[in-house]
Amino acid sequence: NAGVTQTPKFQVLKTGQSMTLQCAQDMNHEYMSWYRQDPGMGLRLIHYSVGAGITDQGEVPNGYNVSRSTTEDFPLRLLSAAPSQTSVYFCASSPTGTGANVLTFGAGSRLTVL
Amino acid sequence: QQQVKQSPQSLIVQKGGISIINCAYENTAFDYFPWYQQFPGKGPALLIAIRPDVSEKKEGRFTISFNKSAKQFSLHIMDSQPGDSATYFCAAERGSNYKLTFGKGTLLTVNP
Numbered sequence: 613n614a615g616v617t618q619t620p621k622f623q624v625l626k627t628g629q630s631m632t633l634q635c636a637q638d639m640n641h642e643y644m645s646w647y648r649q650d651p652g653m654g655l656r657l658i659h660y661s662v663g664a665g666i667t668d669q670g671e672v673p674n675g676y677n678v679s680r681s682t683t684e685d686f687p688l689r690l691l692s693a694a695p696s697q698t699s700v701y702f703c704a705s706s707p708t709g710t711g712a713n714v715l716t717f718g719a720g721s722r723l724t725v726l
Numbered sequence: 727q728q729q730v731k732q733s734p735q736s737l738i739v740q741k742g743g744i745s746i747i748n749c750a751y752e753n754t755a756f757d758y759f760p761w762y763q764q765f766p767g768k769g770p771a772l773l774i775a776i777r778p779d780v781s782e783k784k785e786g787r788f789t790i791s792f793n794k795s796a797k798q799f800s801l802h803i804m805d806s807q808p809g810d811s812a813t814y815f816c817a818a819e820r821g822s823n824y825k826l827t828f829g830k831g832t833l834l835t836v837n838p
Contacts, residue, residue, distance in 0.1 A: 616769075643824055652735070654815060654830040655770070662824060670825065702769050706824070713758065713819050713826050717769030 614638050618703050618718035625693045625725045633688040633721050635703030642708030644686035645715070648672065648699040655702065661686055662708065693725045729753055730818050732829030739836050745803040747832045749816035752797065756818040760826070761790065761801050764813045773814070774801070806836045 619634045637644065645660035647670075657670030661680040675697060677689040686705075690697060700722050704715040731750045739745045749759075760775035776783045776790040776799065783790045789802040803810055816829040 645824070647828075652830060654732075655828040657825060657827075660824055671827075704769070713824055714760070714772050714775075715762075715770075715826065717771065719767070719769050 616703055616705055616716050616718035618701075618721050620721060621719070622722050623724070625690075625723065627694060627725060629693050630689070630691050631693065631723075632690075633701055633703075633723070635686045635688065635718060636684050637686075637703075637705040637716070638684065639705060639707075639716065640683060641705035641716070642683065643706040643713070644680065645670070645704050645706075646676070646678065646686070646688045647702045647704060649702060649720075650699050658688065658701075690723075693723075695725045697723065698725045699723060729756075729827045730816060730829045732816050732832060734832060735830070736833040737835070739806045739834065741806065741808060741836055741838050743806050743836075745801075745806045745810065745834055745836070747801045747814055747816070747834070748798065749800065749818075749829050750796075750798045751818050753818070753820060754797070755820045756827075757821060758819040759790070759792065759799050760817050760819075761788075762815045762817060762828075764815065764831075766812075770815060803834075806834075808836045808838050810834060811836050 616637045642663045646658040647655040659678040661667045703718045761773045762770035763773040764770040787804045792799045817826045
């Protein structure tokens, strides 16, 4: 099992550019989420999904879009990148219905916006 | 509003010592409290978790102590080893709403 796979691992963007961070999981997990990690700020939830076709906002959703067309994939889109979006992004998944959110994280995608 | 406050930000411990990381929460509806461990360049991984109906949970050298009345919980690492050097995050969740709220993290360094 590959677990949670994120691509790319590193990306440099210019302000105003758009891009998509990819996330795929092969564990048949219904729940998937995106977090950003910034120094001294911990992990903050951006968006999450409890199943295909269902998404919701987390703590810091502004500037990001998501969709969930399949159980396996949960891409994160930046429509117009800003320097404030420079961060390390983590995708995480979890089985549904556990009542205790045991997240499996990907290895992260480091994004720099110039 | 920071719902989970974690301290200290960084911690240096000698090999064989006890590492203690503390967290406090505000929302009494939280009912699941996990700790995640993150090594450099890797994603966080679940270390140990507790529910508020127990006051302590131990797994090997790792123990969570939980004080419901004080709304505090802590991670104790006994006989700390250099391989334990990592960033530790406490977190809290309310019911099954799938929104884990993380603390800001503690960078633990265990010197040989």
